[in-house]
Amino acid sequence: MAEILPVDEAMDSALALLGAGDVVAIPTETVYGLAGDATNGEAVARIFEAKGRPRFNPLIAHVCDMEMAERIGRFDPLSRRLAEAFWPGPLTLVLPLREEAGIHPLVTAGLSTIALRMPRGFGGELIARLGRPLAAPSANSSGRISATTAQAVAADLGRRIRLVVDGGATPVGLESTIVKVEDGALHLLRPGGTAAGDIEAVTGTALARGATGVQAPGMLASHYAPRALLKLNVLVVNPGEALLAFGPHRVQGWKQAVAVKNLSETGDMREAAANLFAYMHELDRSGATTIAAEPVPAQGLGEAINDRLSRAAAPRDGPA
C-alpha cells in the first residue's frame, strides 16, 4: 500500500522516487495529480500503467517558473500575458513544443504541441527541487472521477503506487482550464478552474468555443499515422519493409527488413510504451513504404500500445 505523508514531511521521499523514475501522487490546487518526470519515458509509461488508461492521450507538463516554461514551449505574446496573469494557477496553455526541451514524446502523445501549467504550492516546490518538469494527469484510475483528497487517491491507486503526498482537500476541486492560441485567436479547449470570463477580462476578447482544429487529438483515428503504410500483427516480413519488433523472437523474413526497431527485446511493456512514438517516427524516416509491426500482447500497457498502433494503421481520415 502507498505511504501517505503530509506535505511538510514528504519532500525528500517524493524527490527520491521521482529521481528514480517512479511516480508520486501530489496535491495541486486543482485535483490530486499522478506525477512523473516528464523527461523520462519509463516514468511517463508508469503513469499510464498505474491509471490503467487504455490509450495514450497527451498529458499536461507542470513547471515551476517562467524560465522552465519558456525552455519547453514557444510563447506567443497572448499566451505569455495569460501566464503572467494566471500562473501559478489552474490554467493550462497549449503551445508549440521546443523539440530540444527533452520532453518525452509519450507526454505529448507524439504531438508537436505541449500543454503547460504552473501549479501552486507543494507541486511547484517539488518541480523546482527536482529541476525537471512533471507530467501529471489526475490521480485516479481510468474512468473514475478525479480525486480531491489523499485518502481518495490511496483508496483508488494505493496498491499501484508508493507514495501519496497529503496536502488536504484541494482548494479548486476542478481540473485546469485549457486554452490554446491559434491563428491569433484564443480557443477554449476545456473549461475548468479558471473562469472563462476572467480570461476574457485579461485578454479583452471573447474566447472561441466549440470545435476548432484538433481538440482531443488521440480521438482521431489516424492522427498519429506515419507516412508509411502500417501493417499490424504481421507473421511475415516482406523484402523492403521496415519492422517494428517486440520481444525476443522475430517473425519470419525479418532479415529482409530495411530497418528494425525493437520496442523491447525482453517484452517489457513499460519500455515498449516509452519507445513507441520515437521508433514509429524512426522507421517512417527509413524511407520504407510499409512498416510491419509484430504482435504486441494486449495486457497492461499493451492495450494502449495496440490502441495507438491501430489508429496509426487506420485509413486516413483527413488532416492530422
Ligand code: AMP
Ligand atoms: P488531464 O491531464 O487528465 O487533466 O488531461 C489533459 C488534457 O489536456 C486532455 O484533455 C488532453 O487532451 C489535453 N492536452 C494535453 N496536451 C495537449 C495538446 N498538446 N493539445 C491539445 N490538448 C492537449
Ligand code: MG
Ligand atoms: Mg483525469
